[in-house]
Amino acid sequence: MKLRVLHLEDNAADVELVRSMLAQGGLDCDVLAVNSGATYLAALQQAQFDVILSDSNVPGYDRRAARSAAHERRPGVPFIIVSADPEFGDGPGGAEPDGAAACVPKSQLQQLAPTIRRVVPGAAPGGLDAAAAQVRDLERRLAQRTAELERRTRELEVLNRELETFSSAVAHDLRSPLISIDGFSQVLLESSAAKLDETDRGHLERISLSVRHMHRLINDLLNLSTIVRAPLRAGVVDLGQLAQEIVEELRAGAPERRVECVIAEGIKVQGDAGLLRLALANLLSNAWKFTGSRQQARITFGARTAGEGRDVYYVRDDGAGFDPQYADKLFSPFQRLHPQTQFPGTGIGLATVQRIIHRHGGEIWAESSVDRGACFYFTLAEGA
Ligand SMILES: Nc1ncnc2c1ncn2[C@@H]1O[C@H](COP(=O)(O)OP(=O)(O)OP(=O)(O)O)[C@@H](O)[C@H]1O
Numbered sequence: 606m607k608l609r610v611l612h613l614e615d616n617a618a619d620v621e622l623v624r625s626m627l628a629q630g631g632l633d634c635d636v637l638a639v640n641s642g643a644t645y646l647a648a649l650q651q652a653q654f655d656v657i658l659s660d661s662n663v664p665g666y667d668r669r670a671a672r673s674a675a676h677e678r679r680p681g682v683p684f685i686i687v688s689a690d691p692e693f694g695d696g697p698g699g700a701e702p703d704g705a706a707a708c709v710p711k712s713q714l715q716q717l718a719p720t721i722r723r724v725v726p727g728a729a730p731g732g733l734d735a736a737a738a739q740v741r742d743l744e745r746r747l748a749q750r751t752a753e754l755e756r757r758t759r760e761l762e763v764l765n766r767e768l769e770t771f772s773s774a775v776a777h778d779l780r781s782p783l784i785s786i787d788g789f790s791q792v793l794l795e796s797s798a799a800k801l802d803e804t805d806r807g808h809l810e811r812i813s814l815s816v817r818h819m820h821r822l823i824n825d826l827l828n829l830s831t832i833v834r835a836p837l838r839a840g841v842v843d844l845g846q847l848a849q850e851i852v853e854e855l856r857a858g859a860p861e862r863r864v865e866c867v868i869a870e871g872i873k874v875q876g877d878a879g880l881l882r883l884a885l886a887n888l889l890s891n892a893w894k895f896t897g898s899r900q901q902a903r904i905t906f907g908a909r910t911a912g913e914g915r916d917v918y919y920v921r922d923d924g925a926g927f928d929p930q931y932a933d934k935l936f937s938p939f940q941r942l943h944p945q946t947q948f949p950g951t952g953i954g955l956a957t958v959q960r961i962i963h964r965h966g967g968e969i970w971a972e973s974s975v976d977r978g979a980c981f982y983f984t985l986a987e988g989a
């Protein structure tokens with residue numbers, strides 16, 4: 606309901622203030638402001654109001670005159686004094702002089718809307734109307750957002766399906782020509798070895814090597830997309846024990862290396878054992894690989910509890926390190942900072958680790974500087 610308000614007030618700023626306080630208080634009002642006794646009386650004569658607000662004095666006219674005119678011409682319409690006068694400073698529910706239904710000090714205008722609701726029959730439902738309108742507005746916006754989210758989800762589903770189709774196309778359509786190239790270059794190498802000179806043979810071997818590298822890239826890419834989609838099998842995982850096993854495998858592969866491995870014990874988390882093993886294996890084998898040029902290296906796996914925050918797990922090494930400005934890029938597929946000849950790899954390891962950590966509700970980041978080692982930190986979901 607729109608509340609019809611007659612407001613006797615000679616100060617234009619106060620008129621505006623009252624209007625905005627009514628709106629802020631959730632009242633939908635139609636305010637007619639008058640600034641003199643004559644215009645007030647004319648308004649009373651001509652129109653119906655639900656409530657009358659009156660300053661204590663306007664030049665040549667005061668609240669008593671205003672109150673009795675209202676009583677006479679519009680009996681039953683609540684009359685509220687809105688005054689700066691400290692005499693009426695008790696606030697709503699305080700003194701109600703001169704037969705006014707209430708008075709509200711100008712210093713407490715936020716009380717005006719509740720006071721009107723209290724004294725004007727039908728204003729409360731008006732307030733409810735405003736609240737209901739707000740609820741309707743919120744519902745409408747929520748419905749819009751939900752529709753938008755549903756649309757985006759559908760788009761993502763389509764994109765995902767396209768990506769899967771693309772992956773299998775890569776798998777089947779790209780793999781078979783690669784196999785042919787590899788096969789025929791092998792045949793050439795073997796059957797025509799005598800006819801080829803050293804340079805030709807070198808070229809053929811390079812073709813073969815590149816083809817095999819591309820094979821690995823395709824396989825890694827496909828594995829990565831499988832990791833993103835495979836359902837998680839959660840259970841209790843002992844990260845320390847996994848790290849220990851991985852380090853033993855790395856040692857077995859390069860027994861001549863002198864690497865001190867410090868692995869924390871008793872780090873138990875919730876997660877998919879297979880995936881977490883793959884993540885740790887990638888981080889530890891990077892640490893192993895990038896300390897390859899050190900006479901004596903040190904690799905640490907541990908956890909630290911960051912106050913009330915989540916536990917942070919880390920793999921640290923004292924190897925080649927990297928320029929920290931590229932720290933974020935490393936988690937994208939095929940991003941490598943070191944030459945293939947010095948540290949071989951396809952550049953898919955950290956992208957895989959990041960997918961696994963994200964699937965566990967965690968984050969991963971790195972700190973490093975060139976020649977001063979690297980440290981990879983990760984978290985897992987709360988309570989993991
Ligand atoms: N511990 C580390 N120390 C220094 N640089 C690192 C370390 N870990 C990763 N990097 C840098 O990040 C790049 C990407 O790492 P990522 O594990 O994804 O690929 P990769 O080890 O080169 O190949 P892949 O793991 O696929 O065999 C590496 O090539 C290297 O430049």
Ligand SMILES: [Mg+2]
Binds near residue numbers: 887891950954955
């Ligand atoms: Mg790697």
